Amino acid sequence: MASNTTGAPLLKVEHLTKEFPAEAGMLAGRFSKRVVSAVNDVSFEIHAGETFGLVGESGCGKSTTGRTIMRLTNPTAGKVFFEGKDVAKMNKHELKDLRRKMQFIFQDPYASLNPRMTIGEIVSEPMTIHNVGTKEERMKTVRELLDVVGLNPEHINRYPHEFSGGQRQRIGIARAFALKPKLIICDEPVSALDVSIQAQVLNLLKELQNKYGTAYLFIAHDLSVVQHISDRVAVMYLGKMVELSDWKTLYTEPHHPYTQSLLSAVPVPDPDVQKTRTRIILAGDPPSPIDPPSGCRFHTRCPIAKEICGKEQPDFKQVAPGHFCACHFAEKFPIKTSSIEL
Amino acid sequence: MKYPVSTQGAGAAAAAVVDATKSGGSASGAASRTLWGDAWKRLRQNKLAIVAAIWIIFVALVAITADLWAQQWLGSPTAADTTAMATSSLLPPSLEHPFGTDVTGRDILVRVIYGARISLTIGLLATAISTVIGLVMGALAAYYGGIFDTIIMRAADIFLAFPYVLFVLCLIAALGQSITNVFVAIGILGWPSIARVFRSAILSVKESDYVDAARAMGASDARIIARHIFPNSVASIVVYATMNIGSAILTEASISFLGMGVQPPNPSWGIMIQDGQAYLMTAPWLMIMPGLAILSTVLAFTLLGDGLRDALDVKMKDA
Numbered sequence: 001m002a003s004n005t006t007g008a009p010l011l012k013v014e015h016l017t018k019e020f021p022a023e024a025g026m027l028a029g030r031f032s033k034r035v036v037s038a039v040n041d042v043s044f045e046i047h048a049g050e051t052f053g054l055v056g057e058s059g060c061g062k063s064t065t066g067r068t069i070m071r072l073t074n075p076t077a078g079k080v081f082f083e084g085k086d087v088a089k090m091n092k093h094e095l096k097d098l099r100r101k102m103q104f105i106f107q108d109p110y111a112s113l114n115p116r117m118t119i120g121e122i123v124s125e126p127m128t129i130h131n132v133g134t135k136e137e138r139m140k141t142v143r144e145l146l147d148v149v150g151l152n153p154e155h156i157n158r159y160p161h162e163f164s165g166g167q168r169q170r171i172g173i174a175r176a177f178a179l180k181p182k183l184i185i186c187d188e189p190v191s192a193l194d195v196s197i198q199a200q201v202l203n204l205l206k207e208l209q210n211k212y213g214t215a216y217l218f219i220a221h222d223l224s225v226v227q228h229i230s231d232r233v234a235v236m237y238l239g240k241m242v243e244l245s246d247w248k249t250l251y252t253e254p255h256h257p258y259t260q261s262l263l264s265a266v267p268v269p270d271p272d273v274q275k276t277r278t279r280i281i282l283a284g285d286p287p288s289p290i291d292p293p294s295g296c297r298f299h300t301r302c303p304i305a306k307e308i309c310g311k312e313q314p315d316f317k318q319v320a321p322g323h324f325c326a327c328h329f330a331e332k333f334p335i336k337t338s339s340i341e342l
Numbered sequence: 343m344k345y346p347v348s349t350q351g352a353g354a355a356a357a358a359v360v361d362a363t364k365s366g367g368s369a370s371g372a373a374s375r376t377l378w379g380d381a382w383k384r385l386r387q388n389k390l391a392i393v394a395a396i397w398i399i400f401v402a403l404v405a406i407t408a409d410l411w412a413q414q415w416l417g418s419p420t421a422a423d424t425t426a427m428a429t430s431s432l433l434p435p436s437l438e439h440p441f442g443t444d445v446t447g448r449d450i451l452v453r454v455i456y457g458a459r460i461s462l463t464i465g466l467l468a469t470a471i472s473t474v475i476g477l478v479m480g481a482l483a484a485y486y487g488g489i490f491d492t493i494i495m496r497a498a499d500i501f502l503a504f505p506y507v508l509f510v511l512c513l514i515a516a517l518g519q520s521i522t523n524v525f526v527a528i529g530i531l532g533w534p535s536i537a538r539v540f541r542s543a544i545l546s547v548k549e550s551d552y553v554d555a556a557r558a559m560g561a562s563d564a565r566i567i568a569r570h571i572f573p574n575s576v577a578s579i580v581v582y583a584t585m586n587i588g589s590a591i592l593t594e595a596s597i598s599f600l601g602m603g604v605q606p607p608n609p610s611w612g613i614m615i616q617d618g619q620a621y622l623m624t625a626p627w628l629m630i631m632p633g634l635a636i637l638s639t640v641l642a643f644t645l646l647g648d649g650l651r652d653a654l655d656v657k658m659k660d661a
Contacts, residue, residue, distance in 0.1 A: 070558050099560030112551035116573045125569075126559045175555070 008084060009045035010215050011069065011183055016042045016078035018061070018068050022290050036289050038064040040239040041078070043316070048182065051209065051216040053230030053247065055223055055262070057286060061239040062219045063107075066185045069217070070104055071095070082183070100130050103176040107188040109168035113160040119146070119171055120156035126178040145174040148211075149204060166197035170204065177208060185217045190225060202228050224266050227251060232322075235259045238297045239289055241316060245323040255325040257302050258282075296328065304329060384653040391649020394642040401639055405458040416452035420607040432625045442627040444617060450631050453609035457632060460610045461591045461639065464525040468590040471529025473583045476536025483537065484544035485567075495541070498534035506531065507596050514602050524603045528593050532586060539582050543575035550574075577654035581647050588643030595636050611636050 022034035039061040046052045054062045068075045071087055080087040082098055090098060103126070106112035113122055123145055124138045132138065143153035149170040160168055169189060176184050186205070190198040206229060209216065220226045226233055227247060234244040235258065243256040254260045261280035268274045282301045287293050293300050299309035308328050316326040385391055413419070416439070430447035433439055441450035483494040501509075513527040547553065548571060556566050591611075597603035598612025606613060611632040618628025 067554075072554055072558060096560045099558065102558075104555060104558040106551045106555060108551055112555050114552040114556075114570055114574065117569070125556070125561070129556075129559050129561050129565065172555075 009081075010048045010083060011046040011217070012081040012084075013045070013065075013069060014043050014079045014081070016065065016068060016080065017076045018064050018073065019076045034290055037239050037292055038289060039068065039075075040292075042236070042239075042241050043078075044234055044241065044244060046183065046215050046217060049209070049213045049215055050231045051218055051229050053226035053233040054217060054219045054236060055221065055226050055233060056236035057221055059286065059289065060236045061289075062221075062236050063187050065236075066104070066187050066217060066219050070102060070185055071098075072104075096130070100126075100179050101182045103179065103181040103184045105169075105172050105176045105184060105186040105189045108192050109165050109172055110160075110192075112172055113168055115160055118157050118159060119151075119163075122160070122171060123174045123178055126175060130179060132179065141178065142174075145178060146171075148177075148208070149174045150200075166193055166201060169193060169197075169201055173201070173204065173208070177212065177214070180212055181214060183215045183217065185219070187219045188221065189218075191221065198225065199228075205229060223251075223262055235262065238286055238292055240297050240326065241324075242298065242327070243323075243325045244316075245320075245325075249320070249323055253323075255319055255323070255330045256298075256327045257304055258298050261303075296326070381650075381653040385649055388649040388652060390645050391653075394645035394649070397638060397642045398646065401458050401642075402462060404455055405462055408452075408455045408459065412452050412455050416449040419448060419452045419456040419609050432621065432628075434625070435627055441631040442625065444614075444625075444628055445621065450614070450627060453614055454611070454631055454635050457609040457611045457614060458635065458639070460521065460604055460608070461594060461636070464521070464528065464594045465587040465591040465643075468525040468528035468532060468594075469583050469586045471526065472532030472536055472586060472590075473579065475530070475533035477540055477579065479533060480537035480540030481544060484541040484548065491541075494537065498537055501531065501534040507593065507600075510593060510597055511600065511602050514597065519602065519605065521604055521608075524594060524597060525590075528590050528597075532590065536579065536582060536586070539578050540575060543578045544571055547571050547574045577651075580654060581651040584650055585644050585647035588640040588647075591636065591643075592640055 016039055017037075018039040019035040019037050022036050042061075042065060044052065054065065056062045064073070067073050069080050069087070071080075075088065082102065085094065085098075087095075087098060117125075120139060120142050123142045127133060127138045127141065133141065139156070142156060146153045146156065151167060151170055151174070155162075160171065163171065169192075173189075189205070190201050193201060202225065205216065208214065216229070218226060218229055223233075230247045232245065233247045233250045235242050235250075235256065237258050243250065243254065243259045250259065251263065254263055257280075261282050264278065264280045268277065280303060282303075284301055287297070287300055293310070295311045296302070296305070296309045296314050299305040302309065306328070312328070314326045314328045314330075316324050317330075319325050319330050430443055431445055433443040433447075435442045439449050439451065441454060443449055444453070479494050479498070483491040509531055510527045513531065514523050517523040517527060553566060553570050556570055561569075594603055594610065595612035595615070598610040599616045600612075601616070604610035604613055606617075614632035615629050615636075618625070618632070621628050
């Protein structure tokens with residue numbers, strides 16, 4: 001993975017915030033201003049060719065972050081820059097160009113393919129929309145893509161329901177690569193698949209990255225999946241980014257207590273290590289994003305929380321070069337324990 | 343993997359699905375396939391639906407060509423035989439009059455045949471009107487949502503809250519009595535259920551990942567509607583409209599039975615049943631024959647609708 005962390009970033013996200021009205025229907029927001037704060041003040045950068053992992057439990061806003069960057073939903077506040085251009089200010093023409101350079105891979109391989117289109121139509125659709133080549137050229141490209149993702153190019157006239165989950169996800173990947181984009185947002189691309197298929201698809205994504213130099217924003221709820229593919233990893237909790245670092249540091253020296261607890265939950269394939277290591281079990285469920293806790297959003301479940309945590313929001317500050325953490329005690333008491341063998 | 347021939351369908355299709363990545367070998371799914379072609383293959387396997395379709399085509403052909411042969415054979419469907427009333431009135435079914443004759447000596451079969459013209463015309467036209475209104479309303483409600491959705495769907499609820507036949511009768515009374523007004527009334531009042539079905543179909547498709555995927559690719563609204571939303575929501579309407587033809591025929595029969603629809607001496611299945619009810623004990627064929635015509639035709643449309651639903655479901659295993 002040739003990541004180029006110097007120079008201008010490919011994607012720059014600044015203070016991204018997304019809120020949804022908490023009530024649905026006609027009277028939503030008329031009487032109360034209750035909102036679900038799905039993403040709150042998230043900032044990060046992705047460089048060309050790198051893989052940026054975004055981890056967190058369900059409902060923490062990681063998918064919303066991806067969808068907002070893609071402008072499938074509009075942000076409430078904050079900015080997204082792609083190749084230096086503000087995505088929100090793009091006109092129709094520029095937006096179409098953006099869609100060409102940024103693609104999406106979905107979580108559910110059953111829902112993300114139109115059941116009434118053949119594989120050929122599905123994979124060639126991005127090229128059709130952007131008027132790339134003639135019909136024959138497009139079909140030739142589709143065959144090549146199917147071959148690259150490990151499917152039989154002869155199956156071009158089949159329908160999605162004739163394929164298994166893993167094969168369908170390969171179709172989704174072929175579609176995402178049809179325009180050779182610079183960035184692909186992968187929204188939990190393997191979490192709907194069997195573990196044995198997960199590894200195949202992850203390896204395929206890696207291969208394709210080496211071949212085309214595409215950058216990934218890799219969203220997952222599973223740290224062990226992210227570990228396989230990411231250059232840098234960010235951890236989100238309840239709409240906030242709590243820690244961001246290169247993957248090795250994050251896995252060996254996690255600063256934030258939430259990251260530590262997540263890592264302690266990753267099973268280790270060595271029974272001796274697994275027996276001895278301590279598991280940090282968080283009490284309770286994540287609080288509701290409609291009414292997030294004051295101060296540090298994690299303080300209600302944090303094993304090291306002190307008085308200040310309920311009062312003041314911790315800054316997302318640099319604790320080591322390239323390593324950011326949002327915890328009042330990150331610098332004072334870095335715990336830095338991890339039982340993950342790398 | 344070629345399409346397996348009909349008899350071995352399920353097993354071979356299952357094999358096609360588990361067919362591992364990159365195997366395929368001799369597989370040549372490359373033969374061109376269309377959605378409607380596949381649907382037709384699946385429909386052909388449904389014997390009941392095919393029988394129903396053949397029956398509908400038969401009734402339609404008989405009704406359309408009736409002028410060429412029916413009157414020469416069986417006499418006029420409308421003119422009462424005043425001269426020989428005593429001899430030709432209320433004859434039971436025979437070779438000369440296969441369905442018997444009514445009280446004024448008219449042949450029942452020829453009246454059933456001409457009645458089919460009215461029933462099928464009303465069934466088709468009323469359904470066409472309901473479907474067009476229903477599609478537009480359902481699409482507006484689903485696509486624009488918000489206040490549009492609320493107004494249209496509450497209006498639909500109000501329409502559905504009235505007793506249907508009574509509502510049709512009122513509308514005919516207001517519009518004036520004629521065959522045209524009968525199918526206009528049935529058509530206008532049939533839209534709410536179609537709008538509902540179409541709206542919910544669109545809503546579920548609109549929220550789907552593949553529509554998001556198309557948006558993320560930069561597809562225009564027109565393309566998303568034409569290529570993604572419409573093909574995936576229209577199947578339910580085809581099915582619903584087919585079944586609706588049957589119920590429109592039934593409604594026309596009820597309206598005519600109540601004396602507000604087609605007027606005598608024009609034959610309609612509903613009127614014939616009404617005419618026959620006085621002779622239920624002495625000449626039951628007066629009611630039974632048009633009754634069977636209604637029963638078989640409505641049933642045929644329902645069965646065909648059922649068959650279409652299965653045939654248009656892409657997730658059903660292949661033919």
